[in-house]
Amino acid sequence: MIEARDIVAGPLRGAGFSVADGETLALVGPNGAGKSTLLRLLNGLDTMASGSIVVDGVRADGSRDARRALRRLVGLVRQDPRCQLVSGRVLDEAMFGPRNLGFTVALARERAQHALGQVGLADMGARAAETLSGGELQRLAVAGVLAMEPAWLAVDEPCAMLDEAARATVRRALGHGRGAAGVVCATHYVREVAAADSVLVLARGGRQVSPEELFGDSALLADSSLAGSLAAEAASFLVEKDAGLDALAEPRDAVRALKASGFRFEAPELHGEPTADGALVLQGATVRAGRAKLLDDVCLSVPRGAVTVLAGRSGSGKTTAARALAGLLRLDGGRALLDGRPVRAGDVGLCLQRASxxxxxxxxxxxxxxxxxxxxxxxxxxxxxxxxxxxxxxxxxxxxxxxxxxxxxxxxxxxxxxxxxxxxPRAYVLDEPTAGLDGPSREEVRRLVDTLAQEGAAVLVVSHDLDEWLAVADSVALIDHGRLVWSGAPRDVLAPGVVERAGMRPSLGLLMLREATGWSQ
Missing domain, CATH: 1.10.8 (Helicase, Ruva Protein; domain 3)
Structure with a gap:
């Protein structure tokens, strides 16, 4: 069991909570509220100014013995996966933790291979870690901690850079990889909060409630910074109708439950596809890494004064395309152009997937x-x-x-x-610009992107969260295995089978928009 009382550390002021064996606690609150700080305290990385934390009888008093004990009890998955990766090869990385716990090579390899399979990286053991996408690195960081089989898991935004299918895989892995103890998870995703046993809202000191209490209280929901999304709207409606939150575990079940409860599906106004020629363009872009093609004859056009959204699964080639458009990669074939001239590094405003x-x-x-x-x-x-x-x-x-x-x-x-x-700059490429952001911050970023386009810039947004960008987008492109598989208007991407063509699983928000626009009929 974990018990915490009156914690004062960094932005935390008086937070307290308890988690019993086998339970999951979701940490929610605005950016900077102290979620990551709290997770580091549980793992012994940070110390408190005052307060008390006890994990399975070990008191976090800042002593060397306590820190060592906490690090064996609590496996920490940090928000930035690169902060905890130390090995050059994927399998070696997953084996690193078990080997440092003293396990034999054979047992460490067995645990590592099992953990990689749990997060969907079973066939990537021989890959160089540096060749993985941001989402794949995030899953590798989770696997490295799961392989150690800690008593508790403290995970910081483990699904922030993952597509819907990969998120489901990681959620299952976290649920089945913890033995008899539990999970403390910092998140901004409604469905992860709804599935938790309890929620700690880190605002005004901190308050632990049930998911039903959270989604049934509009003021508390605002404090959590979860309000405003389609998923939050669905969760609040289900609680209001006493329909339960279990349906949110699977997006299609959630839509059926909403329809049965009388939910009114509404869609924002979606723009048409622009007709102007692109200012920022990939023409037949090909990028190779050994025998693999990271980009395969990709043609992508980003018009001036418009927002183009590029979506796809983790590892599909989105970040490679973003870097090519920003002039940071030498193409093995094709061209990257800005206003008809070859793109040079510095011409395009690039926001990297890893902000640090x-x-x-x-x-x-x-x-x-x-x-x-x-x-x-x-x-x-x-x-x-x-x-x-x-x-x-x-x-x-x-x-x-x-x-x-x-x-x-x-x-x-x-x-x-x-x-x-x-x-x-005259053009922007924004790679996962809302990953790890709270609800109000996501809305601010979307408004900013819309403003940049209205001022005449060409803007490309790379995102897994397609549904949150459709009201801002002028066009959408889908990529899979390095090839552009679809492009068109925001409304048309809602048609059944379109996102599936790129190997993507529709999110709850996307399915709700399909209902609202009549595509599901």
Missing amino acids: DQLFCDTVLEDVAFGPRQLGMARDTAMTAAREALGSVGLSPDVWGLSPFALSGGEARKAAMAGVVACR
Whole structure:
């Protein structure tokens, strides 16, 4: 059992909770509320200023013995998977933890192979870890912890960069890989919260409630930063109708339950496909890695003044296409063009999937002003541009003077995006710009992207969360195994069989939009 009382550490002020063996606790709250801090406390990585945490009888008192015991009891999956990867090969990485626990090579390999199979990476053991996509790295980090078979799992946004099918795989792995103990999971996904035994809302000190209490209380839901999504709307409706949250475990079951309970499906206005020629273009782009083709004759056009959304499964080639469009990859065939000329590094504003790769200055404000300064702006002008960009992504002035490495994962993502926006490029490529963000921050990013397009920029958004971008998008493209398999208008991507053509599983939000637009009839 885990019991915590009156925790004061970082942003946490008086949080407390309890989790019994076999239970799952979901941690929710706005970016910067302390979710990651709490997980690190459970694992012994951080220490408290005051308060009490006891895990299976081990008191987190900051002593060396306590830290060692906690790290054996609690397996931590961090928000950034690269922070915990140490080996060059996938199988070696999954074996690293068991080997350090003293297991034989044979037993460590057996555990690692089983864990890789649990997260859907069974056939990737020989791959170099550096060749994996962001979503595949996230699953590898989960497998590395599962292979150690800890008593407790503390997982930080384990599904943030995964497609719907991969999320389901990881959720099953977390549910079946924990033995007799439980899971503490920081998340912004409604379905993960609905499936938990209890929820800790990290706002105004912290309050532990049931999922039903959370989705039945509009004020508490607002504090959780989950409100606003289609999934949250569905969860609240099911609780209101006393229909239960179990149906949310499977999106199609959820839609049936909503229809049976009288839910009114409504869709936002969706734009038509633009007809203007693209300003940012891939022409027959091919990228090879050994014998494999990461991109295979891809043609993609991003018009000026419009938003194009590129979606696909984890490892389908989305990030490779993004880097090619930004001029960061040398193509083995084809061309990447901006306004008819070959793209050079720096021409396109690129937000990387891993936000921390873009942050390096002493303070957040200096980091965001760095790009404008390199473009020749005077310091005062660059600082003004930086402040405006930080405001546009909703990052509070309270953190502008902090080190960017002191930010939460979501705050770091917003800071990295502000650094790109401050440069005001003619085109943007945003790779998973809402991964790890709370609900209000996601909405701010969508508004910003819409504004950038209205100002005349060509904007490509790479995302697994297709449903949340359709109201902003002017066109959608789907990629699978490095090939573009479909492109068209946002409304048409809702047609049955379209996202499935790219090997994707429709999310609850996408199925709800299908109902609302009549495609399911």
